[in-house]
Amino acid sequence: MKILPNLLFTGFLFCSQTLPADEVTGIGPEQLLDMQQNRNALVVDIRTADEWQHSGVIADSRKLQSFDRQGRFDQEKWLADLEKMKSSPDQPVILVCRSGNRSGKVGAFLAQQAGMKNIYHLDNGLQSWLKAGHPVSPNCLQVACK
Template structure:
C-alpha cells in the first residue's frame, strides 16, 4: 500500500497545476478564518521545520510536514498522522504551505486518489496570509501551536 500511495503521489507531482486546480478547493485567508472558527476546520501546515522557524505558523494550526529534507514524502505515515488529528471523518481540512503549490498537490492526492472529502488549501499559501496582514504565531515545539 505504501508503495502504491507513494507512486500515485509521485505521478501527481509531475502533473501541472491545471490538473488539480478543479479538484481541490482553494480558499482565501478570510475563508480559512471563517472555516476554522465556524466549521471546526483543521488547519494543517505541511511546510518544513525550517519554514516554520523562519516565518511562524497560523494560530491553532497543526504542523505536519509533508516532505523531508531529502524531498521524500512518506504518504502512508503522513495520512496516519493526519487521521489522528481529525476529530471526525467529515471535518474540513485546510492545507497550508508557503505558496499554495505543495498544498494543492497534497490536496489532489487526498481528493483524487484517496477519495477524501472536505479538503481545501490556502490559495497562495502563507504568503497570501501574511500579505493580508494576518498574524502568525512563532514556531513552537508542540504539534499544535496556540
C-alpha cells in the first residue's frame, strides 16, 4: 500500500467540492428493494465492522469495509474485492453507509476515477432504511449475510 496515493484518495473523498452529484445516483429504500429484487443489484455495505455489529445489515447485502480503523483505504484491493462480488460487469451496485455521506463519495469515485457504470448509493444511508421501517439482519461473520 502506498501512503501518498492513499492520502490523495482520502483527500479526494472528503473534499466534496470536487465531487459532482450527478456522477452517482442516490436512491431511496424502496428503490433499493426494487433494484435488489428485479435488477439483481449488488448491495454493498461499506461501513466499519463496529457499525455492522451495532446496527446490523440489510438482508442479502455484502460487506466490504472501505476504510480500516486507522482511516486507510487500500484502493486496489477494495476495487478487486468489489469486482469479485459482481456477477457481471454491468450489474448495478448500490453502496450503503450510515448516513449516505461515505457511500456517495465512494460512489462518485467509482464512477469518475474507476469508470464504473450503474453505481448507486442509498440516500441518507442505513438511517433512511431504518426510518422507513425496513428490517436489518444481525451482523454475521460471513461476507454475505442471508
